[in-house]
Amino acid sequence: MKMVVAIVRPEKYQDVKDxxxxxxxxxxxxxHVTGRGKQAxxxxxxxxxxxxxxxxEKVKIEIAVEDDHVPCVIDTVCKAAKTGRSGDGWIxxxxxxxxxxxxxxxxxxxSGGGSSAEAPHGEEEP
Structure with missing residues (x-):
């Protein structure tokens, strides 16, 4: 599994989500986050x-996906978030x-964790 983390313009996050x-x-x-990059x-x-x-101001989007879904997520985010201007973001x-x-x-x-994790000592599993 991979976590795809995209930092996008606030006005583009609904487009990315959709x-x-x-x-x-x-x-x-x-x-919702704040930061700075090349824009300074x-x-x-x-x-x-x-x-x-x-x-x-930016929006950080975190998406956990199977490895084979990563290229689709990258392509989808790039197409939805791109304005062509500096500050479009990162993935x-x-x-x-x-x-x-x-x-x-x-x-x-x-995820490498098998089919179930053991409940902590002293706690019942659900």
């Missing part, structure tokens, strides 16, 4: 003067060593 849903990918986490901020000028906002691919569903202690076979 595009992924259209491909059958519905499990994802969205987090945005400069504003008004009657009072000039100021720079050096932390840019990072991170390996998932293991995953465990909290409600059932089940771990998908592909």
């Amino acid at each position: 595009a992924l849903k259209a491909k059958g990918i519905t499990g994802m986490t969205f987090t 901020g945005v400069k504003f000028t008004n009657r009072v003067g000039e100021f720079v906002v050096d932390e840019i 990072f691919i991170v390996p998932i060593d293991e995953a465990v569903r909290i409600s059932t202690y089940e771990a998908p076979e592909s």
Whole structure:
């Protein structure tokens, strides 16, 4: 399994979400974040003067998928999030060593965790 982490413009995250849903990918986490990259901020000028906002708002999208779904997710995110301007974002691919569903202690076979995880000592399994 892999975790696909995409950092996109806030105005594009709904497009990304809808595009992924259209491909059958519905499990994802969205987090509103701030940061900076090559853009190094945005400069504003008004009657009072000039100021720079050096932390840019973005949305981080995290999607856990099977390895063979990664190319589709990358393609879908790129097509939905791209504006062609600096600051469109990044996609990072991170390996998932293991995953465990909290409600059932089940771990998908592909996560390396087998079919179920053992309940902690002193606790009953659900």
